[in-house]
Amino acid sequence: MGLDAVEIVMDVExxxxxxxxxxxxxxxxxxxxxxxxxHNRISMTQETYCPTLPAFLRLRTAVRNxxxxxxxxxxPRQRISDELTVQQRRDLWKRLSELLGAPPRDLRRPKIxxxxxxxSIAALLGTALIAAIAIDIRIFxxxxxxxxxxxxxxxxxxxxxxxxxxxxxxxxxxVTAKLVGVTAATKQLHLGTSDDILDELRPLIVKILGVDGDxxxxxxxxxxxxxVG
Numbered sequence: 682m683g684l685d686a687v688e689i690v691m692d693v694e695x696x697x698x699x700x701x702x703x704x705x706x707x708x709x710x711x712x713x714x715x716x717x718x719x720h721n722r723i724s725m726t727q728e729t730y731c732p733t734l735p736a737f738l739r740l741r742t743a744v745r746n747x748x749x750x751x752x753x754x755x756x757p758r759q760r761i762s763d764e765l766t767v768q769q770r771r772d773l774w775k776r777l778s779e780l781l782g783a784p785p786r787d788l789r790r791p792k793i794x795x796x797x798x799x800x801s802i803a804a805l806l807g808t809a810l811i812a813a814i815a816i817d818i819r820i821f822x823x824x825x826x827x828x829x830x831x832x833x834x835x836x837x838x839x840x841x842x843x844x845x846x847x848x849x850x851x852x853x854x855x856v857t858a859k860l861v862g863v864t865a866a867t868k869q870l871h872l873g874t875s876d877d878i879l880d881e882l883r884p885l886i887v888k889i890l891g892v893d894g895d896x897x898x899x900x901x902x903x904x905x906x907x908x909v910g
Contacts, residue, residue, distance in 0.1 A: 683909060683910040684910065685889060685890060685910050686910075689885070689889055689903075689909070690706060692888075692889065693715065693719070693882070693885065694862065695849070696885060697719050697866050698862055698866050698868030699718075699719065699862040699863075699866050700782075700783065700859050701718065702782030702863065703783045704782060705718060705782075706783075710902055710903065711899065711901060712879070712882070712886070712898060712899055712900075713875075713900060715882065716878050716879050716899060723865075723866045723869065723870055723872060723873075723878070725864055727870070736857050736858075736860035736861045736863075737757065737857045737860075739780055740755070740853060740856055740860055741753075741755055743773060743776040743777065744853070746776065747769045747770075747772040747773040747776060756853065757852065757853055757857060758852055758854055760852055761773075761852065762844075762845060762846060764853075767844045771788070774788055777856070777859075780860055781859060781860065785850065785859070786850055787843065787847065788843045788844055788846060788847070789845045790843055791844070792845075794839060798836075801835055802832050802835070805828040805831050805832055806825075806828055809824035809827065809828035810824070813825075869881060879897075879899060882897075886907070890908065890909065892907055
């Protein structure tokens with residue numbers, strides 16, 4: 682799956698409150714296919730009685746397995762970072778892949794570490810440019826390559842510190858909503874027809890792909906017609 686496709690999936694999931702499984706994404710060839718999937722999720726929400734409860738119970742089971750405590754209690758508003766140890770969070774994230782049918786958003790570095798890493802990256806790139814200007818601009822590709830290598834090393838060194846749930850995955854309630862999204866939608870529930878969904882979806886696709894809105898029609902193929910890479 683190309684980066685454009687990944688962006689579309691992530692934006693659609695956030696906008697409509699659904700979770701697109703890997704197996705489903707492989708069968709999305711046209712805009713109409715995506716509209717149909719979204720329509721199905723919205724319809725299931727309207728037809729299913731309280732889809733949140735079974736999703737929460739599945740999450741509770743996963744948390745209890747991750748903590749090895751069959752009586753561990755969670756509440757929707759509790760922050761995952763406050764209730765689970767680092768290892769328990771990592772274990773839970775592995776279990777979520779099976780529940781969601783797709784990998785969850787990755788755990789992130791703490792905010793302070795992300796800030797330090799961002800500053801370090803900017804400093805390395807700036808140093809690469811300044812060094813090249815000071816010595817000989819023709820060596821810039823070399824100094825840039827060195828900077829990129831150092832950035833890669835920093836990412837690898839700090840990878841073990843990826844322990845913080847990402848935005849919209851902070852609480853047990855947030856994760857429950859993602860599990861609900863596997864079968865039902867949690868947002869844009871007022872959209873009743875495929876045309877309504879297409880009108881809501883079109884600006885997302887236009888923003889990501891930079892295509893003309895008139896090109897985003899039901900039978901438009903993502904790769905062949907819209908240039909998804």
